[in-house]
Amino acid sequence: SYELTQPPSVSVSPGQTASITCSGDKLGDKYASWYQQRPGQSPVLVIYQDSKRPSGIPERFSGSNSRNTATLTISGTQAMDEADYYCQAWDSSTGVFGTGTQVTVL
Amino acid sequence: EVQLVESGGGLVQPGGSLRLSCAASGVTFSFYWMSWVRQAPGKGLEWVANIKQDGGEKYYVDSVKGRFTISRDNAKNSLYLQMNGLRAEDTAVYYCARLGIGDWHFDLWGRGTLVTVSS
Numbered sequence: 692s693y694e695l696t697q698p699p700s701v702s703v704s705p706g707q708t709a710s711i712t713c714s715g716d717k718l719g720d721k722y723a724s725w726y727q728q729r730p731g732q733s734p735v736l737v738i739y740q741d742s743k744r745p746s747g748i749p750e751r752f753s754g755s756n757s758r759n760t761a762t763l764t765i766s767g768t769q770a771m772d773e774a775d776y777y778c779q780a781w782d783s784s785t786g787v788f789g790t791g792t793q794v795t796v797l
Numbered sequence: 798e799v800q801l802v803e804s805g806g807g808l809v810q811p812g813g814s815l816r817l818s819c820a821a822s823g824v825t826f827s828f829y830w831m832s833w834v835r836q837a838p839g840k841g842l843e844w845v846a847n848i849k850q851d852g853g854e855k856y857y858v859d860s861v862k863g864r865f866t867i868s869r870d871n872a873k874n875s876l877y878l879q880m881n882g883l884r885a886e887d888t889a890v891y892y893c894a895r896l897g898i899g900d901w902h903f904d905l906w907g908r909g910t911l912v913t914v915s916s
Contacts, residue, residue, distance in 0.1 A: 693861070724902040726842070733892060733909060734834075734842065739902035746826070777842050781901055784856045786844025 693782035695789035702795045703768045711792045713761040713778030721780045723761035725754060729774045737776075738763060770796050799823035799905065801893045806910030813883050813914070819876040819893030827871040830896035832903065833878050835889035835912075837860055843889075846878065847896065860886075883914045 695715040703709035713723060723741050726734040734744050738754035741761065751766045761780075765772050773796045778789035805817040817833070835897040836858040846867040847856045855867055867877040878892055897904035 722900050722902070726903070728842075734903070734904040735906070736897075736904050738900060739897065739904070740900055750836060775841075779842075779844075779903070784847070785858065786834075786846060786847070786901075788834075788842040791841040 693780075693785070693787050695778055695780060695787055697776075697778060697789040699765045699790070700703075700731070700795065702797055703772040704774070705770060706750045706767055706796055709768050709772070709794055711763045711765075711776050711778075711794065713763070713789045714759055715780065715787075715789075717761060718761055718780060719756050719758045721756075723754070723756045725752075725761075725763045726776065726779065727772075727774045727775045734777065759792045765794070768794075768796055772796060799831065800907060801895065803891065803893050803907045803910040806891065806912045808913045808915065809883055810916050811884060811914055814881045815883065815912060817878040817880065817891055817893075817912070821874045821876070821895075823896070824874075825827070826874040831867075831868050831869060831876045831903065832894045832896055833867060833876075834869060834892045834903065834906075835887075836892070836909075837886075837889040840889075843912035847877070847889070847901075874886070875906075880912070883912075886916050888912060888914045 725738040728734040741756040742754045848867045864882040868877045892909045893907040894903040895905040
């Protein structure tokens with residue numbers, strides 16, 4: 692079965708850039724989306740189709756996807772960005788989520 | 798207000814059944830593919846099932862095939878998940894989610910309903 696692997700945790704200082712990777716076989720041939728989940732809350736879409744931001748998502752969130760790795764970048768990280776982040780893709784109509792990354796803003 | 802509201806969760810014994818519902822409001826429900834996604838306590842997200850706008854196509858994660866059935870009633874703006882043969886590993890918060898038009902991304906989520914399978 693298809694798998695997406697993320698680092699368990701990423702730490703970043705306020706105002707700095709956080710990068711979260713998502714690795715999967717030929718992931719660049721698929722669309723990747725990213726979800727933010729704050730503690731006790733439902734997930735929120737922050738990036739879709741590799742690099743598009745939904746309405747209401749700050750410009751500091753950006754995404755890319757090439758070859759085997761999709762990347763979510765948070766520029767000028769703020770305390771409110773502290774959350775779990777999940778990548779997601781589709782493999783033959785089967786949904787796959789990444790293992791999740793906890794972002795800590797120190 | 799655009800929202801999805803799940804209901805029907807609760808405590809059930811192993812081998813039992815439960816039917817989850819998701820009521821959509823503020824959206825043209827019949828335009829969208831819909832999904833169920835679950836999250837076991839302290840764990841990550843897991844896609845469970847998708848259903849096409851007219852109910853004519855359905856897809857499931859392997860671990861629930863033959864046990865769970867996704868369905869919808871567009872006249873009632875509602876999505877359902879019939880869960881039979883429940884196992885301890887099905888314990889999770891179950892989220893109803895809308896799939897965005899154009900490509901599949903979960904662009905709207907409910908608040909979830911907790912299903913606990915335990916004796």
